[in-house]
Amino acid sequence: MLDDVSLTLHAGEAMLLTGPNGAGKSTLLRVLAGLRRPDSGTLLWDNTPIQEDRTTHAARVAYLGHQDALKPSLSVLENLHLFARAGGGSIPDALTAVDLLPLADLPARLLSAGQKRRAALARVLLAKAPLWLLDEPSLGLDANAIVLLGQAIAHHRAQGGVVIATTHVPLPLDDVRHLALPGAPPPVDRWWDEQGDEETRLLQTEAEEW
Ligand SMILES: Nc1ncnc2c1ncn2[C@@H]1O[C@H](COP(=O)(O)OP(=O)(O)OP(=O)(O)O)[C@@H](O)[C@H]1O
Numbered sequence: 001m002l003d004d005v006s007l008t009l010h011a012g013e014a015m016l017l018t019g020p021n022g023a024g025k026s027t028l029l030r031v032l033a034g035l036r037r038p039d040s041g042t043l044l045w046d047n048t049p050i051q052e053d054r055t056t057h058a059a060r061v062a063y064l065g066h067q068d069a070l071k072p073s074l075s076v077l078e079n080l081h082l083f084a085r086a087g088g089g090s091i092p093d094a095l096t097a098v099d100l101l102p103l104a105d106l107p108a109r110l111l112s113a114g115q116k117r118r119a120a121l122a123r124v125l126l127a128k129a130p131l132w133l134l135d136e137p138s139l140g141l142d143a144n145a146i147v148l149l150g151q152a153i154a155h156h157r158a159q160g161g162v163v164i165a166t167t168h169v170p171l172p173l174d175d176v177r178h179l180a181l182p183g184a185p186p187p188v189d190r191w192w193d194e195q196g197d198e199e200t201r202l203l204q205t206e207a208e209e210w
Pocket residue numbers: 001019020021022023024025026027028
């Protein structure tokens with residue numbers, strides 16, 4: 001299902017994974033996150049296989065899956081507290097970055113789909129992890145939130161962070177590399193240049209077994 005994939009990214013770089021449904025984008029992302037063991041091949045971080053220290057790798061990754069994985073009975077704020085890490089970012093800053101601060105005290109079950117996605121992105125931001133692995137991060141986001149997403153990614157990259165994201169739609173990213181998995185259409189062109197470029201960020205982690 002997913003063979004002969006090879007990629008290298010350096011600090012500050014971003015890559016979009018494109019391809020048709022079932023091409024293996026999410027699978028690749030989960031392998032990169034250390035959530036799934038590859039059948040063959042090696043994933044290196046600074047020339048060291050991640051399998052040698054999966055705990056360390058987990059700490060350097062902020063993974064956004066398809067599921068927003070919020071606890072429905074907890075408020076947005078409480079959900080973020082659950083994911084706060086030592087050395088992580090500020091919760092108010094993360095919520096502000098996705099324009100969710102006014103809803104901080106609302107139970108997550110009452111959020112709209114796009115608001116849930118924003119909350120999940122706030123968790124990504126909060127992690128302050130160098131490697132962001134984002135599976136269709138724009139899913140459910142409105143135009144303003146997609147601009148915020150682009151700003152967050154740009155800010156992260158400016159600080160030396162790396163971003164790998166799957167997508168079926170154009171994302172507002174400058175100087176981004178593309179990896180089209182087999183059967184994929186050509187990479188989409190950027191169409192977002194004229195949008196604003198205020199500052200922001202994002203992030204989340206999803207705990208799973210190999
Ligand atoms: N645990 C598994 N066992 C067997 N097949 C699997 C497993 N997980 C995923 N697959 C299959 O692997 C293929 C790739 O799935 P994946 O979710 O990575 O695709 P994708 O490119 O992200 O698709 P989409 O664009 O729909 O999100 C699919 O055909 C899927 O059914």
